[in-house]
Amino acid sequence: MKAALLKAFGAPLVVEEVADPEPGPDDVVVRVFASGIDGTDLKLLDGFGYTPELPFIMGHESAGTIESAGSRVKRWKPGDRVVPYNFVIEPEDPWYRTEREQLCQNLAGILGVRGANGGYAELLCVPARQLIPIPHGIAFADAAVHCDAGLTALHAVRRARLAPGETALVIGVGGVGAFAVQFACIAGARVIAVEKTEAKRDWARQLGAAAAMSGADIARTIPDLTGGRGVDCALDIVGTRDSMQGCIEAVMPGGRIVIVGYTPDWFSISGKKLAQNELEMIGARAGSRQELAQALALTAAGRVRSIVTDTAALADVNDALARLRSGLVLGRLVLDCASGRA
Ligand SMILES: [Zn+2]
Structure with missing residues (x-):
């Protein structure tokens, strides 16, 4: 061969x-x-x-x-x-x-x-x-x-426990993020995507994101988009210190941060903010064999764009x-x- x-x-x-x-x-x-x-x-x-x-x-x-x-x-x-x-x-x-x-x-x-x-x-x-x-x-x-991107995104959205009507921030719209935007929409969430280039932000909107912005705009724009509350959940598919900072700035009290991407970066977060805001930090790695079959089933049902x-x-x-x-x-x-x- x-x-x-x-x-x-x-x-x-x-x-x-x-x-x-x-x-x-x-x-x-x-x-x-x-x-x-x-x-x-x-x-x-x-x-x-x-x-x-x-x-x-x-x-x-x-x-x-x-x-x-x-x-x-x-x-x-x-x-x-x-x-x-x-x-x-x-x-x-x-x-x-x-x-x-x-x-x-x-x-x-x-x-x-x-x-x-x-x-x-x-x-x-x-x-x-x-x-x-x-x-x-x-x-x-x-x-x-689906073997990696689809599987990882479905598992991350599961870990995020998104409910209909919630707002989810998705940072990074590559392969995993492109699926994550769509799965979060299927879960009933309103999705805000974060990407560097206008081409990627435009793509995120085509995949179902209600809004898209650059990382530098998170602190200024998220309050406007969420009535001052912040997002219910942030999915970090990048995993840098900057993307994590964006998650921390974006989530509301009681919010969840799902960490999917990683780099050699370490994060620091105020213990007081974590405790007093009851924030949840949730790791997500790939997914299970069952979730691979489930991600494929969603695509087969016509609910996911290529x-x-x-x-x-x-x-x-x-x-x-x-x-x-x-x-x-x-x-x-x-x-x-x-x-x-x-
Ligand atoms: Zn991979």
């Missing part, structure tokens, strides 16, 4: 022929049709954060069809359309049973991130229990971006990564991993 190999941190990926993966008895091989790329891939490329053993195949947002299955796999047949859930965990694990797989500290791997090759390739081998069927009517590229704004062939993966790094990608850039095939 053709695959894009990470052979050295800080160097371009190498697209070349490698041996096809051999499924074990409980594994399936998926023919990959689409694979999303995002900021985590840039961190991997730079050797910042996760440092998998090399050579490694990145790609943690993939979709495709069943190519072949191991001898003990009963559920899937060739041609079935699937997405893999990224967190590889043993079914005996308590975090598996409580459907909070992403909190397990003892993961066998995270597809395309560490311990398990991902979808920047024509074929992907995963344990069969990782797979979720793609509902009818969803294109591979759109299904793929966030895929760019595509590139697998062979052009380095150009695609450079385009993402340049900040020119509006939503998600998705690799077409089948384009070179006859």
Whole structure:
């Protein structure tokens, strides 16, 4: 198969022929049709954060069809359309049973991130229990971006406990934020989006945000937009000191701050403000296997607009990564991993 190999941190990926993966008895091989790329891939490329053993195949947002299955796999047949859930965990694990797989500290791997090759390739081998069927009517590229962006956004909106009529601030409208704006709207919230460029703010409005502004305008504009009260909830999908400061300025007494994005930044917040305003600080990481299926179901029901704004062939993966790094990608850039095939 053709695959894009990470052979050295800080160097371009190498697209070349490698041996096809051999499924074990409980594994399936998926023919990959689409694979999303995002900021985590840039961190991997730079050797910042996760440092998998090399050579490694990145790609943690993939979709495709069943190519072949191991001898003990009963559920899937060739041609079935699937997405893999990224967190590889043993079914005996308590975090598996409580459907909070992403909190397990003892993961066998995270597809395309560490311990398990991902979808920047024509074929992907995963344990069969990782797979979720793609509902009818969803294109591979759109299904793929649910594996991380859609899943993370749905989980964050759940953690936010948004109720109809509430106002939610969403800081950062990239892939996760584009889904978060839409899921928050579905939850009945009025959404205010925060982004740097007018192009992104315009996109946020198209996705359902009632208003959009730059981070510098939060302190001045949020009181006007909320009758002086502040927002019920702020979702921080950026995770810098500045974005957290924006959340703290924006939330009303009793408000919730959901922290989804993170960077090396640390935050400081007044203990008095936290206590006396009964603020809630809520972390959110990715989501569960169930939430992946639920996010796909919302899209299948026609309630979510596509966030895929760019595509590139697998062979052009380095150009695609450079385009993402340049900040020119509006939503998600998705690799077409089948384009070179006859
Ligand atoms: Zn990601």
